[in-house]
Amino acid sequence: MDHSAERTLSTYLTGFVLAVVLTAIPFALVWGELLTGPAVYYVIAVAAVLQVVVHLVFFLHLNLRSTPAENLFFLGFAAVLIFIMVGGSLWIMMDLHHRMM
The missing domain is CATH 1.10.287 (Helix Hairpins)
Incomplete structure (x- = not known):
C-alpha cells in the first residue's frame, strides 16, 4: 500500500x-x-x-483549492435549490397548520 x-x-x-x-x-x-x-x-x-x-x-x-470553479458553482446552485425546496415545504406546512388551528 x-x-x-x-x-x-x-x-x-x-x-x-x-x-x-x-x-x-x-x-x-x-x-x-x-x-x-x-x-x-x-x-x-x-x-x-x-x-x-x-x-x-x-x-x-471537495475543497476550495483543488476543486474547479464550475463544480463549486453547481454545488452552490444545488444548495440554493435545496434551501428553496425545504424552506418552501416548511412554509407551506406551517401555513396549513395555522389555517387548520
Whole structure:
C-alpha cells in the first residue's frame, strides 16, 4: 500500500467516524429524551449540516483549492435549490397548520 492510498483510507475512516458520531448524537438525544422542545430540533439541524459538510470534504474530496470553479458553482446552485425546496415545504406546512388551528 503506497502513501497516497493510506492517506485516502485514513480520510475515509475519519469521515466515517465523524458521520457515525454526527448520526449518533441526535439519535441519542431523541431516544434518551435528553433535550426537549425546540432545542432538539436545532441540534438535529446543526448535526445534519455538519454531516453534509463532512460528506463533501471527506468522501467527495471537495475543497476550495483543488476543486474547479464550475463544480463549486453547481454545488452552490444545488444548495440554493435545496434551501428553496425545504424552506418552501416548511412554509407551506406551517401555513396549513395555522389555517387548520
